[in-house]
Amino acid sequence: MKKLLTLLMLAGVFTFSATAQEFSDSDAATDSAAVDSAQAEEVYEEPVEEIAEIIVPVEEEAPSQGFHQIVKEQFIDGGPTFMGIVLACLILGLAIAIERIIHLNMASTNTKKLLADVEDALGSGGADAAKEVCRNTRGPVASIFTQGLMRMSEGVEMVEKSIIAYGSVEMGKLERGMIWISLFISLAPMLGFMGTVIGMIEAFDAIAEAGDVSPALVASGIKVALLTTVGGLIVAVILQLFYNYLVSKVDSIVNSMEDASISLVDILVKHNLSK
Amino acid sequence: MVDVGLFISYILIGVCLLAAVGMPLVKAFGDPDSLKKIGMGVGALIVVFLVAFFTASGDNTSDASETTAKLVGAGLTTFYILAIAAIGGIVYTEIKKAAE
Numbered sequence: 001m002k003k004l005l006t007l008l009m010l011a012g013v014f015t016f017s018a019t020a021q022e023f024s025d026s027d028a029a030t031d032s033a034a035v036d037s038a039q040a041e042e043v044y045e046e047p048v049e050e051i052a053e054i055i056v057p058v059e060e061e062a063p064s065q066g067f068h069q070i071v072k073e074q075f076i077d078g079g080p081t082f083m084g085i086v087l088a089c090l091i092l093g094l095a096i097a098i099e100r101i102i103h104l105n106m107a108s109t110n111t112k113k114l115l116a117d118v119e120d121a122l123g124s125g126g127a128d129a130a131k132e133v134c135r136n137t138r139g140p141v142a143s144i145f146t147q148g149l150m151r152m153s154e155g156v157e158m159v160e161k162s163i164i165a166y167g168s169v170e171m172g173k174l175e176r177g178m179i180w181i182s183l184f185i186s187l188a189p190m191l192g193f194m195g196t197v198i199g200m201i202e203a204f205d206a207i208a209e210a211g212d213v214s215p216a217l218v219a220s221g222i223k224v225a226l227l228t229t230v231g232g233l234i235v236a237v238i239l240q241l242f243y244n245y246l247v248s249k250v251d252s253i254v255n256s257m258e259d260a261s262i263s264l265v266d267i268l269v270k271h272n273l274s275k
Numbered sequence: 276m277v278d279v280g281l282f283i284s285y286i287l288i289g290v291c292l293l294a295a296v297g298m299p300l301v302k303a304f305g306d307p308d309s310l311k312k313i314g315m316g317v318g319a320l321i322v323v324f325l326v327a328f329f330t331a332s333g334d335n336t337s338d339a340s341e342t343t344a345k346l347v348g349a350g351l352t353t354f355y356i357l358a359i360a361a362i363g364g365i366v367y368t369e370i371k372k373a374a375e
Contacts, residue, residue: 068348068351068352068355071351072344072347072348072351075347075351076343076344076347080343080346080347083347084346084347084350087350087351087354088350090354091320091324091350091353091354091357094354094357094358094361095316095320095357097361098357098360098361098364099316101361101364101365101368102364105364105368108372110375238358242361245365
């Protein structure tokens with residue numbers, strides 16, 4: 001296990017340093033190209049430099065002018081209405097994510113302790129005492145146990161059946177709301193690209209009106225257009241992180257649920273045999 | 276011909292939206308418990324946004340109006356608060372679980 005972790009870490013370090021190298025290489029290449037190119041080519045090269053300019057101040061000059069102020073300016077530059085929709089996606093997605101985080105963390109129970117308690121209660125007070133223990137414990141594992149113990153008089157097979165049926169109900173409860181986060185993850189970049197395309201159309205309108213292609217005109221229009229894409233991508237990245245955390249959390253809870261229900265059936269069989 | 280198609284799509288979009296938003300609302304009014312839950316969530320979000328709105332400053336260097344600047348600032352502050360809350364929640368529970 002330790003070996004695997006070290007290997008993963010090493011792989012991560014190599015990958016990141018490789019990409020960083022690539023980025024600096026490509027930057028240098030575009031810079032030299034922009035310097036060398038003629039007037040006509042500069043029109044094409046301009047957007048590349050603009051993107052670099054947008055991204056760099058946000059990340060590197062943040063301490064000097066205040067992160068919030070810079071983000072705010074870029075936000076207003078990108079068109080407050082369109083960026084506002086993207087930000088609303090982020091806020092709603094985060095709100096749902098917080099609700100899920102709280103819900104899932106309340107749902108995770110210490111199954112080992114619960115199983116030991118149930119076994120003790122079964123030994124001392126029978127099924128009713130065990131049911132009481134489960135009722136007083138929070139979380140889906142405990143409610144599955146309650147359902148199983150209620151069917152105890154009908155035999156172990158019936159208990160198994162009801163545990164499986166109720167387990168899928170509890171699984172549905174755990175996954176509720178996740179679909180909305182994934183909606184916002186796919187919606188935010190889509191909105192960003194839409195903003196970019198609309199911005200491009202506006203930029204071309206401006207070119208058509210002006211009658212000539214001046215680099216300043218094109219560059220500012222395209223910069224504004226690209227800002228919405230950056231916004232959408234940032235939103236998607238943040239939400240994707242939380243989404244994957246939540247998915248792994250649900251998986252671990254479901255896994256512990258299945259594990260615990262098998263152990264419960266074992267305990268019940270043992271209890272019936274010793275009776 | 277284009278007019279007809281556009282009108283039909285407007286009407287269909289309207290009907291779809293009304294059905295998607297209205298029907299669950301009508302159903303929810305018959306079930307006050309779920310409505311209370313939704314209301315609590317929306318209320319908490321609005322409170323956070325209002326707090327952010329009143330702490331946001333209206334001054335900005337670009338040519339947008341003061342209200343816009345304030346709204347944008349409020350939206351960003353709301354995002355910071357929610358992001359910190361989410362990350363804090365994750366860190367807190369993971370540490371608590373590790374300590375158990």
